[in-house]
Amino acid sequence: MDFEQETPILQNGAVKSSLIGRTAHNMSSSSLRRKSDLTLVSKVRFGCLRLLLVNLQEVILGTKIWFLFPAIPLAVLADSLGFGRAWVFVLSLLGLAPLAERLSFLTEQISYFTGPTIGGLLNATCGNATELIIAIFALSKDKIELVKYSLLGSVLSNLLVVLGTSLFIGGIVNLKRQQTYDQRQAEVNSHMLLLALLCHLLPMLFPYVRGSTDVVVADALRLSRASSIVMLVAYVAYLIFQLWTHRGFFEPDKELDVYNDDVVQEAPTIGIWSTVAWLVGVTVLIALLSEYVVATIEDASKSWGLSVTFLSMILLPLVGNAAEHAGALIFAYKNKLDITLGVALGSATQIAMFVVPLCVIVGWIMGINMDLNFNVLETSSLALSIMASSSILQDGNSHYMKGLILILFYIIIAICFFFTNDEVTIVHSQLSRVQLN
Numbered sequence: 152m153d154f155e156q157e158t159p160i161l162q163n164g165a166v167k168s169s170l171i172g173r174t175a176h177n178m179s180s181s182s183l184r185r186k187s188d189l190t191l192v193s194k195v196r197f198g199c200l201r202l203l204l205v206n207l208q209e210v211i212l213g214t215k216i217w218f219l220f221p222a223i224p225l226a227v228l229a230d231s232l233g234f235g236r237a238w239v240f241v242l243s244l245l246g247l248a249p250l251a252e253r254l255s256f257l258t259e260q261i262s263y264f265t266g267p268t269i270g271g272l273l274n275a276t277c278g279n280a281t282e283l284i285i286a287i288f289a290l291s292k293d294k295i296e297l298v299k300y301s302l303l304g305s306v307l308s309n310l311l312v313v314l315g316t317s318l319f320i321g322g323i324v325n326l327k328r329q330q331t332y333d334q335r336q337a338e339v340n341s342h343m344l345l346l347a348l349l350c351h352l353l354p355m356l357f358p359y360v361r362g363s364t365d366v367v368v369a370d371a372l373r374l375s376r377a378s379s380i381v382m383l384v385a386y387v388a389y390l391i392f393q394l395w396t397h398r399g400f401f402e403p404d405k406e407l408d409v410y411n412d413d414v415v416q417e418a419p420t421i422g423i424w425s426t427v428a429w430l431v432g433v434t435v436l437i438a439l440l441s442e443y444v445v446a447t448i449e450d451a452s453k454s455w456g457l458s459v460t461f462l463s464m465i466l467l468p469l470v471g472n473a474a475e476h477a478g479a480l481i482f483a484y485k486n487k488l489d490i491t492l493g494v495a496l497g498s499a500t501q502i503a504m505f506v507v508p509l510c511v512i513v514g515w516i517m518g519i520n521m522d523l524n525f526n527v528l529e530t531s532s533l534a535l536s537i538m539a540s541s542s543i544l545q546d547g548n549s550h551y552m553k554g555l556i557l558i559l560f561y562i563i564i565a566i567c568f569f570f571t572n573d574e575v576t577i578v579h580s581q582l583s584r585v586q587l588n
Contacts, residue, residue, distance in 0.1 A: 209420045210429050214252050222246040236450030243443040244470040250437050251281045252474035260426040263419040279501050285441040286510045295521050297463050302507050304464035309499040310540045313476050315557030317491040321483035322551025332488040334547040336400045340496035341541040347503035348534055350378040354524040375522035379508030386504040460571045532564050
């Protein structure tokens with residue numbers, strides 16, 4: 152593919168494209184992208200070399216957090232040379248941040264060639280691919296509690312940290328302006344999260360209602376698997392609702408711009424086959440770093456004196472989703488709360504209704520007894536977070552106090568799990584497995 156096909160079309164200083172309408176997740180990720188200056192690259196004579204340089208500039212240097220890419224080879228080097236396992240854990244987490252952002256960029260590039268429907272499905276399924284890959288690696292190592300805590304932490308960080316800091320910063324910056332948003336998408340996502348909460352509550356309550364016997368624990372596992380199937384069916388219905396029948400609820404303004412008011416919409420910056428190749432490479436790197444994270448989190452826990460529960464539930468989601476979180480904050484700063492809500496609530500819904508039940512099903516296939524019982528403290532934290540975010544968003548107006556309340560919610564939950572002892576979790580997990588076996 153030649154150079155002209157790899158670059159956007161410019162007319163009167165504006166980017167012109169008749170391609171897809173962009174989702175909130177796309178817009179949020181785009182806020183961390185850099186406009187590429189291809190003037191020097193265009194002067195390269197050799198077509199193959201020019202194409203390679205365009206790809207490197209667009210994919211590697213096309214993000215504002217490109218400076219984190221060196222963490223990837225450093226993590227590999229640290230693991231190969233036997234450096235401290237805590238260093239491997241930190242470097243792997245830092246390397247995942249730009250990879251997650253680039254994955255979003257590449258799926259968006261593919262959507263320009265496949266059309267809005269397939270593009271929307273790609274974004275809906277790959278939006279939280281990093282969490283899913285980490286969870287599958289943890290499942291393969293039989294670290295069920297790590298899977299539960301990391302996924303629960305991702306939901307809580309989206310509902311409380313991303314949403315809370317966005318509402319707080321947006322309210323402070325736009326103190327003299329009325330901040331409004333379309334509460335319809337908030338209602339839909341809140342209802343989906345309540346359904347997810349129901350599917351977590353019932354397996355947890357089983358032992359309290361019928362007694363903690365071997366049969367009850369086995370029935371709770373069967374209930375979790377059946378509920379997971381229902382959750383996946385509900386998520387498919389949610390995608391149909393979002394991408395076809397009620398697309399207007401979720402689609403941001405097509406004239407919205409992430410760089411300046413002249414950019415109407417981005418065109419594809421690299422070719423389809425280049426995009427596929429980069430997508431495969433980025434996915435492989437995410438899988439490699441995810442394996443490092445799973446293998447070293449316990450060593451990091453011992454080295455720092457922090458529980459695995461705290462690291463997997465608080466630190467892992469915050470660092471792993473930093474790029475997406477920063478994008479949501481930027482749009483809150485610009486008083487574009489509909490996009491912020493789409494990122495925070497959309498990601499929370501995707502993890503709760505797609506990633507979690509999918510992990511239960513994958514564990515079932517692998518012969519691993521993962522259920523939806525996240526224990527009393529964890530499920531209570533999830534329930535209160537869903538109720539708090541739902542009640543705060545019900546009127547369609549925002550101010551900084553709403554954001555502050557959500558932030559304080561998260562701080563209290565983080566303090567609670569800071570003092571949580573891993574031994575309690577390990578004992579509970581072992582007891583459940585003994586009863587199942």
